Amino acid sequence: xxxxxxxxxxxxxxxxFAGIVITxxxxxxxxxxxxxxxxxHKVEIIRQDLVISVQTVQSNLYTSGTLFGKExxxxxxxxxxxxxxxxxxxxxxxxxxxxxxxxxLQKLTEQYKEALSYFITSTADVQRIQRLQAFAADIGDTxxxxxxxxxxxxxxxxxxxxxxxMEKVSKSKKILGLTLVCAxxxxxxxxxxLINSITKPVAELLNATRTIKTGxxxxxxxxxxxxxxxxxxxxxxxxxxxxxxxxxxLQQTERLAVVGExxxxxxxxxxxxxxxxxxxxxxxxxxLVLEQEDKEIFLGVINEVDRINALLNSLLSYARPPKPASxxxxxxxxxxxxxxxxxxxxxxxxxxIEQKRKEINFIKDFDPGVSNIVADPAQxxxxxxNLILNAIDAISEQGIITVQTRKFxxxxxxxSICDNGKGLDTKILDKIFNPFFTTKxxxxxxxxxxxxxxxxxxxxxxxxxxxxxxMGVTFTITLPIKPLAEISEQADVEEAAASPGDK
Amino acid sequence: MTMRKRSCRxxxxxxxxxxxxxxxxxxxxxxxxxxxxxxxxxxxxxDQVERYRYLAAYLSDQLGIKVNLTxxxxxxxxxxxxxxxxxxxxxxxxxxxxxxxxxLNLEPVASPVNFGGESAxxxxxxxxxxxxxxxxxxxxxxxxxxxxxxxxxxxxFPLAYLHVHGVTDINSFFNNRFYFxxxxxxxxxxxxxxxxDIGSVKDTVFEKLVRNDPxxxxxxxxxxxxxxxxxxxxxxxNQFHKDLKERLxxxxxxxxxxxxxxxxxxQFEALRFIxxxxxxxxxxxxxxxxxxxxxxxxxNN
Numbered sequence: 001x002x003x004x005x006x007x008x009x010x011x012x013x014x015x016x017f018a019g020i021v022i023t024x025x026x027x028x029x030x031x032x033x034x035x036x037x038x039x040x041h042k043v044e045i046i047r048q049d050l051v052i053s054v055q056t057v058q059s060n061l062y063t064s065g066t067l068f069g070k071e072x073x074x075x076x077x078x079x080x081x082x083x084x085x086x087x088x089x090x091x092x093x094x095x096x097x098x099x100x101x102x103x104x105l106q107k108l109t110e111q112y113k114e115a116l117s118y119f120i121t122s123t124a125d126v127q128r129i130q131r132l133q134a135f136a137a138d139i140g141d142t143x144x145x146x147x148x149x150x151x152x153x154x155x156x157x158x159x160x161x162x163x164x165x166m167e168k169v170s171k172s173k174k175i176l177g178l179t180l181v182c183a184x185x186x187x188x189x190x191x192x193x194l195i196n197s198i199t200k201p202v203a204e205l206l207n208a209t210r211t212i213k214t215g216x217x218x219x220x221x222x223x224x225x226x227x228x229x230x231x232x233x234x235x236x237x238x239x240x241x242x243x244x245x246x247x248x249x250l251q252q253t254e255r256l257a258v259v260g261e262x263x264x265x266x267x268x269x270x271x272x273x274x275x276x277x278x279x280x281x282x283x284x285x286x287x288l289v290l291e292q293e294d295k296e297i298f299l300g301v302i303n304e305v306d307r308i309n310a311l312l313n314s315l316l317s318y319a320r321p322p323k324p325a326s327x328x329x330x331x332x333x334x335x336x337x338x339x340x341x342x343x344x345x346x347x348x349x350x351x352x353i354e355q356k357r358k359e360i361n362f363i364k365d366f367d368p369g370v371s372n373i374v375a376d377p378a379q380x381x382x383x384x385x386n387l388i389l390n391a392i393d394a395i396s397e398q399g400i401i402t403v404q405t406r407k408f409x410x411x412x413x414x415x416s417i418c419d420n421g422k423g424l425d426t427k428i429l430d431k432i433f434n435p436f437f438t439t440k441x442x443x444x445x446x447x448x449x450x451x452x453x454x455x456x457x458x459x460x461x462x463x464x465x466x467x468x469x470x471m472g473v474t475f476t477i478t479l480p481i482k483p484l485a486e487i488s489e490q491a492d493v494e495e496a497a498a499s500p501g502d503k
Numbered sequence: 504m505t506m507r508k509r510s511c512r513x514x515x516x517x518x519x520x521x522x523x524x525x526x527x528x529x530x531x532x533x534x535x536x537x538x539x540x541x542x543x544x545x546x547x548x549x550d551q552v553e554r555y556r557y558l559a560a561y562l563s564d565q566l567g568i569k570v571n572l573t574x575x576x577x578x579x580x581x582x583x584x585x586x587x588x589x590x591x592x593x594x595x596x597x598x599x600x601x602x603x604x605x606x607l608n609l610e611p612v613a614s615p616v617n618f619g620g621e622s623a624x625x626x627x628x629x630x631x632x633x634x635x636x637x638x639x640x641x642x643x644x645x646x647x648x649x650x651x652x653x654x655x656x657x658x659x660f661p662l663a664y665l666h667v668h669g670v671t672d673i674n675s676f677f678n679n680r681f682y683f684x685x686x687x688x689x690x691x692x693x694x695x696x697x698x699x700d701i702g703s704v705k706d707t708v709f710e711k712l713v714r715n716d717p718x719x720x721x722x723x724x725x726x727x728x729x730x731x732x733x734x735x736x737x738x739x740x741n742q743f744h745k746d747l748k749e750r751l752x753x754x755x756x757x758x759x760x761x762x763x764x765x766x767x768x769x770q771f772e773a774l775r776f777i778x779x780x781x782x783x784x785x786x787x788x789x790x791x792x793x794x795x796x797x798x799x800x801x802x803n804n
Contacts, residue, residue, distance in 0.1 A: 072573075072576050076548060076574055080552065114547055117544075117548045117689070118685070118686070120544075120548060120576050121548060121689060122683065
């Protein structure tokens with residue numbers, strides 16, 4: 001669009017410039033024609049003046065020595081005026097033929113001047129004087145005849161040139177008019193094109209914005225827009241997708257929160273009667289004399305009550321997680337302890353014989369740069385244990401679980417637990433942290449949801465991804481070395497210490 | 504006659520006197536707004552006026568008064584004009600100047616020096632080369648053209664020359680076939696055109712014509728030359744105010760010292776002006792005396 005606008009404005013500028021050039025050219029041409037006409041008229045006046053001057057001098061010549069004769073000084077003035085007129089003719093540019101005639105006229109004027117001088121100053125008999133007078137008069141007559149002929153010729157030329165000049169002026173006017181109309185049309189076309197190029201995409205974007213505003217988050221700009229507007233439309237569509245995702249997530253979060261609150265409330269209400277039931281069953285099983293078969297039934301009831309109780313505890317942990325009791329501790333030690341617990345749990349698994357048969361190899365890849373972190377070690381141990389047990393569950397007979405730590409410059413540590421088990425379907429990866437979502441037959445679907453709540457409660461994050469090469473998944477926990485508030489406070493203290501002069 | 508009538512007549516008479524003599528008074532006391540200078544015909548009178556107009560314009564500018572020009576159709580006319588038209592001054596040829604000094608007590612002011620460095624001129628007697636005239640004897644019965652009776656080079660000199668060579672009556676010597684061309688250039692053209700066989704002319708005019716048309720020197724030959732005399736001299740009336748005369752002389756003599764003056768001199772076709780006095784015309788008067796007997800004998804034509 002930017003390019004189009006630049007090209008359009010450049011075109012308009014060039015058009016404007018061309019218009020100016022054409023207008024100036026036409027004005028110059030017209031002015032030149034009019035000037036030529038003016039000059040021709042001036043020349044015409046000069047020629048007429050020349051004829052009048054010669055006639056005046058001729059008159060002076062014929063009346064010389066009579067009562068009507070002029071004083072010599074007047075005659076001299078008239079002759080000099082005549083000469084000046086004849087001289088003026090050569091000041092203008094003429095065609096060679098006319099130039100030659102003018103030169104001849106000037107030559108005649110000089111001869112006339114000479115003859116007049118000769119006549120005026122000569123002292124001789126009457127016949128000689130008359131001859132001198134006649135000689136001068138003849139030259140004067142020749143000049144008049146020639147001047148009149150030239151005036152007539154010039155008149156004809158003037159008439160032709162006037163007609164030609166007026167035609168040129170008329171043509172110039174037409175060209176100028178046509179140029180202006182064309183320029184106006186081009187300007188209108190360019191303007192319309194520019195307006196359309198801007199308003200149409202803007203209208204499309206405006207319409208899309210309004211549609212999104214009405215809540216139709218599925219709406220996308222499908223029309224192929226041009227230039228920057230195309231990029232804008234793509235960004236808009238991406239924004240709409242993001243908005244829709246966020247909206248879905250928000251909806252889900254809200255829904256889960258409501259469900260969690262409801263479940264927690266229910267758990268709280270259920271736990272008390274459940275405790276009563278358990279105590280009553282235990283009392284009954286101790287007081288009554290029961291057959292072994294009946295005792296096992298009572299024991300089964302107590303176990304199920306315990307299971308319900310554990311489920312309710314998980315629900316409560318998810319809905320109202322306990323506030324972390326943060327202390328500085330070595331994360332590697334907690335991981336070591338967790339792995340040990342997991343191994344022990346694997347060996348002493350009372351309800352699943354298959355678990356006991358599994359051959360799991362734990363690989364610890366700890367970064368020595370990872371120092372103590374400030375967090376609740378019990379809650380984190382719960383998270384690590386949950387993830388490791390999930391990894392054990394994912395491995396069918398034998399496998400490797402790699403526990404890795406990494407320290408990042410941004411004061412965070414990364415703890416990843418990777419297994420080479422059966423992995424997860426990509427479709428369920430997004431749902432894995434949802435409460436009550438489980439892939440296990442006997443799972444509650446709260447383990448990972450609780451783990452996520454606990455990690456987030458520490459200001460960290462947890463993600464899951466299938467391993468790029470081979471089987472299994474990797475859970476990655478990112479935790480701040482210190483709680484965010486503490487980091488902020490420390491930064492303030494360091495800043496203050498660095499600038500003691502400010503105090 | 505009543506006292507009132509007398510007073511009235513006295514007033515009118517006084518008014519007439521003042522109006523009649525006011526210009527003279529102005530000129531005498533140097534309070535005039537303009538002066539009139541005469542020019543004698545020499546070359547083509549129109550070219551001559553054009554040339555003198557540059558000088559007049561310069562003088563007007565320097566003196567702060569308008570300098571007007573008037574051209575004469577005859578050489579001798581200038582003397583009459585001095586008498587009748589109250590000419591304030593004139594550029595006079597040597598003989599006219601000599602006559603003016605003698606008869607009208609004119610006062611010479613300055614003379615121009617031409618591009619050749621000369622302020623003086625001399626007379627030529629010339630003939631066509633194909634005329635076969637080589638001496639005074641060959642001139643007998645032929646046609647001669649003089650310039651004007653009031654010119655030294657164009658009349659006095661040939662008369663004096665002829666008189667020295669034994670011609671005392673030019674009427675009979677030339678069979679009454681002589682006339683006056685009016686200007687020096689016209690005299691040259693008259694001989695060239697065959698309207699006369701012998702001519703007299705001022706050397707400067709002759710040389711100028713030759714410069715303009717070298718063929719003239721191939722067609723004409725000079726057979727006699729006079730002594731040199733001041734070519735042109737600005738002479739002013741004896742009524743001319745002394746201060747103005749001095750200013751006029753000073754301006755002319757200083758012309759070649761200033762840029763504008765040099766430019767005007769170039770247009771006037773002169774190098775500078777030099778001071779002139781009455782003694783410069785003594786030899787012209789002497790020549791006039793020599794020729795006077797011839798003039799007396801053939802009459803003043």
